[in-house]
Amino acid sequence: MVENTHFNFRKLVTSLLIAAAVAGAVLPAWRFTVDPILAAKAPDRPPGSADDLQAFAAIEPIDTHVHAFKTDPAFVELVARLRLHVLDICVADSQGIYGELSTELARAKSFVQSSHGHARLCVTFRPFGFQQKDFAQNTVKQLRQEFAAGAIAVKIWKNIGMELKTADGKYVMPDDAAFRLIYKEIAAANKTLVAHVAEPSSCWQPPNPDSPDYSYYNENPEWYMYLHPDHPRKEVILAARDRLLAENPKLRVVGAHLGSMEVDVDEIAKRFDRYPNFAVDTAARMEYLMIQPREKVRNFLIKYQDRVLYGTDLEFLIDEPTPDALKDWQETYSRDWQFLATDHTLEYHGRKIQGLNLPPPVLHRIYHDNAIRWIPGIAPASK
Numbered sequence: 001m002v003e004n005t006h007f008n009f010r011k012l013v014t015s016l017l018i019a020a021a022v023a024g025a026v027l028p029a030w031r032f033t034v035d036p037i038l039a040a041k042a043p044d045r046p047p048g049s050a051d052d053l054q055a056f057a058a059i060e061p062i063d064t065h066v067h068a069f070k071t072d073p074a075f076v077e078l079v080a081r082l083r084l085h086v087l088d089i090c091v092a093d094s095q096g097i098y099g100e101l102s103t104e105l106a107r108a109k110s111f112v113q114s115s116h117g118h119a120r121l122c123v124t125f126r127p128f129g130f131q132q133k134d135f136a137q138n139t140v141k142q143l144r145q146e147f148a149a150g151a152i153a154v155k156i157w158k159n160i161g162m163e164l165k166t167a168d169g170k171y172v173m174p175d176d177a178a179f180r181l182i183y184k185e186i187a188a189a190n191k192t193l194v195a196h197v198a199e200p201s202s203c204w205q206p207p208n209p210d211s212p213d214y215s216y217y218n219e220n221p222e223w224y225m226y227l228h229p230d231h232p233r234k235e236v237i238l239a240a241r242d243r244l245l246a247e248n249p250k251l252r253v254v255g256a257h258l259g260s261m262e263v264d265v266d267e268i269a270k271r272f273d274r275y276p277n278f279a280v281d282t283a284a285r286m287e288y289l290m291i292q293p294r295e296k297v298r299n300f301l302i303k304y305q306d307r308v309l310y311g312t313d314l315e316f317l318i319d320e321p322t323p324d325a326l327k328d329w330q331e332t333y334s335r336d337w338q339f340l341a342t343d344h345t346l347e348y349h350g351r352k353i354q355g356l357n358l359p360p361p362v363l364h365r366i367y368h369d370n371a372i373r374w375i376p377g378i379a380p381a382s383k
């Protein structure tokens, strides 16, 4: 199902052009400009970020993990200027972080519609009724309608494994029989499951201000499992995820957030070796790649260059001023590009991080090809 990537001449030429553009030797006729107002507001913007964004745009990047629920022509213009394609992901939670699910879905759909083909929809389903009699059948029916209307992927969230319980008080895991029919349907429709399962390890550990997720758990104590020792351990949840992968070999699964194996790329590699239907996105976990040993991460990304999808977790929310979002998105793309594509030194939490300077063909897979292969329909296959 997941073919090997065959290197072709056109890709080689593209890669060389990108490499040259990065080196500053060749610049396309058009110059990429950062909005001067935004640039002025961000004095800490690293020098050369306009060039970074230009090289980023040249690769025709695909961000496989965003949450965009607002429509604004200025934003559509940015996405077009960056030659960016995104997967707009809906989340079904009981807290309503993005509002009621039907509202969230309607907003995501208008974002996708306004994007001139630059955004595609990843839907979700309400898992809360998993014990009701026709839960799976009804969900399958709903998903069929969404697929017919253009959805290309389905998201499950961490509430499966960490929050939802059966009537007798057992936590329901992502491989529960209640979801079996749904996974079969996603595979049969040739769509992709985006699985945010479990959380970073720091979720189960004492507070540590150096952790990339310290502020998240400060602000969201209900998700901070260190405070809830009665909830399932991370290993238990990931073991259930692994069973899901084994039981559904025809289902393509993209593990969001490095598949919650963010502290050690060796753990991801083990799963890649075992489950050919599994890939991961980098959403909101790039910092974890920055703080692991550079050569180890670099070798991992080169060895598994067909299995890692670029994703950010960037948001564009209904009540957010558009200029703030534009700034945030550009800064994130610029920073990630510096880390993956250059050998520049970045600052992170007082540490100096040297960019990975990945070979252009590897960058091309992580930023473009893998998204198309793992999430068909996300962007046109031909360049």
Ligand SMILES: [Zn+2]
Binding pocket: 065, 067, 089, 283, 313
């Ligand atoms: Zn997300």
